[in-house]
Structure formats: C-alpha cells, structure tokens
Amino acid sequence: DTAVSQTPKYLVTQMGNDKSIKCEQNLGHDTMYWYKQDSKKFLKIMFSYNNKELIINETVPNRFSPKSPDKAHLNLHINSLELGDSAVYFCASSQDYGGFTFGSGTRLTVV
C-alpha cells in the first residue's frame, strides 16, 4: 500500500491549459505539502495544509490553487499553464516535526 500517492505520474500539456494533480496519503498525518523541484533539482515548498487549513503559502503565482477536501487529500490545480511551470511536483505529508514522506512525483511538461 503506497503511503503517499499522487497522480498522474507524467503530464504533458500545451501552454494555456488548466490541469490538476491529485495527492492522497494513508499515513494518518495531519499536514500535507506541495513542493516543486526545478531543473536544477532544487526542492521548494509551495503550499502546506494542516487538517484542511492552509498554513503555508509561499510566493507562488495565483494560477496555482491547492484544495484539501479532507486531511488525507491535497490536490493542486494550475490555470493557464506556462513553459516555466515545467518541473517535477512532489506531494508530501508529515506528523508534528517528524520527517516528511514524499509521493513519487508528477513530471509536468508544458509545450
């Protein structure tokens, strides 16, 4: 049973489209995150939700909108995709100050 699962694994889309990435965790963790890993492999936090409440919102274009229907799910919707949005997006979850568990990543390519 995968602890943190995200779909799809690969996403290729044209500029201007709207797309969503889904994430689910079965670890019972209270906090979930979206991270973006760019071409230089730098992992940068985008959003964090604790029990469905947004607690971290880094400097991210408002084309990116997270949604947490319950504490086990955190989805990411991206409007009007741009070339610069191409990256690998990782979902993660954690409990208290413990280590994070990451999903397998979604490689987004905007053409």
Next chain:
Amino acid sequence: QKEVEQNSGPLSVPEGAIASLNCTYSDRGSQSFFWYRQYSGKSPELIMSIYSNGDKEDGRFTAQLNKASQYVSLLIRDSQPSDSATYLCAVTGTASKLTFGTGTRLQVTL
C-alpha cells in the same frame, strides 16, 4: 544568504571509504534536521533525522548536529556504489516548513 547551504559536488569517494556531507543553515530557531537521499528520477527518501546536538548513528550512517555552529553533517561509512545519489539536507523551523538545501551529489567509484 541561502537558508540551507550545501556543496553541490559531485563528491567522489572510492568504494569502502567514508563519505562526509556537510550542511549549514541560517535560522537559529530551527528545531529538526533531516537527511534525504534522492536517486535520479525518484522521490526524496528520509534516511536520517536528528533533533539534538551530538551524533546519531544508524547502521552505516551517522548524522552530526552542532546548533551553536548551525552545522549538520552526514557520514556514510563503507561507501557502496548503491550510495551514489543526491543527498539533501533539510531543516524545519517555524510553521512546520521543511526547507531543503540544493543537495550534494555523491559518486562512489569502484
């Protein structure tokens, strides 16, 4: 100044040697410290966590933390080719935010 700094490498060590990976952080209020390993095309995998000053050993891995110097390191003993990966230092400060360094690429040569 970056919040978490690492030398990007590559750090090349022969098989069987000790690999030493270093990391410094800027937030003195940081509370939790982690080392993640990331193979190419894969997600980061937690290998060590450390919360108080001193050393913590787990198998071939030893994490060292010095809060006064704002320094955390990872030693890998008896390095194996399978240890070749990027090692990410990560630090948790306020608001449960995990901030990563840019990673050090380790190459273990035969």
